[in-house]
Amino acid sequence: MSRPTRIVAALAAVALIYPAASWYSGTRIQQVLDERYADIQSHPALKVSERVYERGFFSSTEKLKVDIAMTVTAEDGSLQMGEPLRMSVLNRIQHGPLPRLGTLAAATLDSELDVEGEAGAKLRETLGDKPALQAQTVVRFDGSGHSRMTTPALELELAADTERALRVAFSAFQADIDFGPGMRQYTMKLGIDRFSMEDPSLRIVMSELALDADQRRLFDDEAWLYVGKQRATIASLHAEGKDDGEMAGIDLQLERLSYEVDASAEGDYVDVIAMLGTEVLRVGGSDYGPAHYDFSIKHLHGRTLMELYRSLIEVSSDPAQLALQAEDPAAMFAPLAEPALTLLAHDPEFSIDRISFTSPHGTASLSAHVNLKGIEPDELNNPMMLLAKINAAAEASLPQGLVVALIGAQAQSPQEAAVVAAQLQQQLDMLEAQGFIVRKGGQLGSRAALSKGQLTINGQPLDLFGLGGR
Template identity: 40%
Template sequence: MTLRARRCSASGRSVRPPPFEQQSNRRELHQEQASMSKKTGLVIVAAAVVAAFPASSWWLGKMIESAHDEQYRQVANLPYLTVASRDYQRGIYSATETVTFELSREWFQAMASQNPDAPPLDIPAEALRLTVKTDIAHGPLPHFKTVAAGIADSRLIFSDQIRAEIAKVLGDKDLIDIRTTYNFSGGGNAQMTSPAFAVELPPDAMGGAGQLAWAGLTANVDFTPGMKAYTLAADMPKLEVRQGEGRMLLAGMRLNATQQRLFDNEPMFYVGSMSMGVDTMDVGPFADGETQGQPVLLERIRYDVDIPARGDFIDVVVKVGADTFKVGDQNFGPAHYDISLRNIHARTAATLYTKLMALYGDPAIQAAAAEDPSVLFEPLAEPALALLGHNPELGLDRLSFSTRHGNAQLAARARFEGLAPEETGNPFVMMQKLDASGELSLPEAFVAELQANEAESEEEAQMMAEMFNQQIEALAAQGFLKRDAGIMSTRFAFKGGELTVNGLPFNPMEMGGQ
């Protein structure tokens, strides 16, 4: 019997349920409707997600393909490398790219022809080609292991013959592995690794066995869309070559860079900083059957380049140094070589760089330069003179090294003072506006030692030493040179067409006649 039937009275009339029961019934009905709506909503959301996933994956795949397109447009700016073929197969969730790069045979032959003593260059066609295959998994969940726009794994592809030779050294490992993870803005991160290996070398002329050992490479690059900016950190623990009694060791190699493209239409022109370091460079003499040189040891080598931008101008500051610079049993360290080019007009420098790269990549011009080097300079004259019109400053900021007799140091700078662009082609005006100066200090005994090493006999060495002392005494007596505790020093300047040494007018022609 239903509830409604039970509520009927004996007379047959319906009796309404109490108010609280009516509210309970309505609440139950509302909950059932809400539950159904929630389930329906979840189904709709799930369906939308399922439908959106392939669409987003396709769109992210297109973004990655566009990034690769831009990458190969930039390769076109390299003079010695071209893209011989490229095949890009893109699906919804993944893509595969195969690219073959080709080194310019004509370019290498032209470069080799500049050395008349070099034998003709005959490079097999296969040696000039390099094929890279990349497997790409599209986001937003590439390989369903992470959240990213995509992941690309790249490796080198070799012929069966070359692959067999590589396998003798690396086994089933690839020569280079590169994994690139793209973020949703179009930039990303690339990690490169190269495995360690060791290989035996053929015996040298003296019959000594040889070995080459490579401790591997790791590199990490963070980049923005289109490689407009990037940071690089690379480590190469060791490269060692041994041949008989000779050796060459590079240990603790590292490279760091932070670069940013300065102009959008100059894809290869970057500013920023780069630093390269080597903990140890140890070169033992390799015997050639007749002579054997002295061992060379360098420790804590640094090579730093800083290119800051200041409005329309940039500076280029290069610092090279080594704490230990030992040749044989003599240590010249700490040794420093710091140079700079300041106040460079950035746009003019970019134009000069572009023309220089074009000349560098033209095999015909390179071949002609072997006969007449001026063909390289004539096309650069206009931008080079325009650069001088902005009054840059060239500096030898520091050239210094240690000797057993004391430190040797040289510093110099040169710039044009107020040179107008239209005056850059007038040598007389340029000499009048040249402003240059410098300082030099050398141990007297070190200079005498260098001269003695050039002498063919003790008598000649003694005669050269006497002449050197007479010249030093004469220069010091005239005020052109200062002598203090075995160190001779001087200051020189050229300004307004006049050369001065230690503040005194100096005529080198008169000195030569004395």
């Protein structure tokens, strides 16, 4: 066989095989999408209300509508179910194995997302013919892939000329997502240069918002519980009350703000450590930065945590439950009681690892820890048995000058301020003499601990019921 003949034969073989390979690729990408939508349907507040899939040999088109349950605030302040927020998605799918002859993959998707209803009409006033979100996605044969999402700049005004008027604006932004098979793990990077939100009484402006995430599913059969790390940073945030609004006088400035969450898992249990910090915390003309708020929740039973989450979503999405809550706000807790009690039975630990800020008078700090060991559901209604099971500790330190300044700021005159300062000094002397506080280096400190039903303050036992015997 001559070389030209071999080339022609090879091309003919490819021509015969490629349609079959493309058909298989089309089957594979449809399976991947079926799995994604099954995950969506498993969420109590989400529903795939319509799906039309037009299958071809080399390409397909999919039209999808997803409804998100929404609550609205009635005139009496109660929550009611509103019309669902409906999003429509158009996917233009190019089948592999060489979609667009540019990559080896099961498929590529060009996606456009739009919002329907009143919210969608408002968006179109700003965006015109542009979709609210666009995405270009490459899906490999194992279901993993990469997606790049982009949005145009947006300015949206809701409920104009009412007390609930709200104007939201943000610059165009981009998000890159790498995902594993079945979305069992993913990484994400997102950045927004500027975001603002304004109502009749307050304006908030943020700049340089960035979000990074590296997550994996704790359970393969549970689509909505991920563990891993997330980090968000904001270069600056300014909240300012309007002169003619109910929040007049508010002037809050934060700079170099960060929020980190690390959720780790051991077996079926989850530990969550969160850290919120800002280098600058300026209130009015005073700077209280750097400031930190770090907390952790440990030994949470993952399956029960998801049961509690689903119960909360279902309660918030059930018109009958919302109507009941309007008459009795405590009614919403009844469906949550069983999973909440079960969660407590798994010995969770709650900690405020650090609350701190810096003032002109010194640094203020607080830490606390609560550990619940072997709590039984019937013990929650028995204070004596509950006290015997709780192990807790707290420690606080405040600059005395800050306490004096805050209390003195309420005085109407210098003479009144002097009287208030003298009274405060007497109270501090009495608390120190009784052992409730310790004064050292201009700081007011106190440590409390509760273990096996015994409360101590600064190491000294305190009668919980007499509060006088020491």
